[in-house]
Amino acid sequence: MKIGPLPKDLDLRGLAARGVVIKGTASVHALPRLREAGIGLNGEAVAEFHFSRDEEARYILETCVEATLTMTCQRCLQEMDLPLMTGSRMACVWNDADAVALPGGLEPLLVGETADLNEIAEEEMLLAVPVSATHEEDCLTEQRLYPPASERAPEVAPEQGVKSPFAVLEKLRT
């Protein structure tokens, strides 16, 4: 099924009253806070929103967001993909007083008459991003381009010109 971009201007409480499900995509252009955090996207984020009302007549929003983020590995400083799947169960609230009155297991979603689903999906992703992301396994780049100092080739003589790390590797092999 082909799905379109997430709507930007929705009456969440109206959708909850009608029990609507919305699925859509967000490109990195629609996610400015993610970009500001130095995070990119590989492809698009896909988000699903289930709207409903609970037994207390609260306006409930359940989200599931799936994306492959691109971040800087904090060990080798190369770009890496970070698959992410996150979600939560939220209740629409008008103010902080309503928020603190919510029972456990329900996150407050401070929202006025309308809301942008891109912003909600973005918030979910930002909450799920690890503080310090590193490659899950060894950083290949680290091993290949930056061997321990003891194994490093001696300084390249000036007449040989500037050597790329690959050239240094070649030197190591001979």
Ligand SMILES: [Zn+2]
């Ligand atoms: Zn790494």
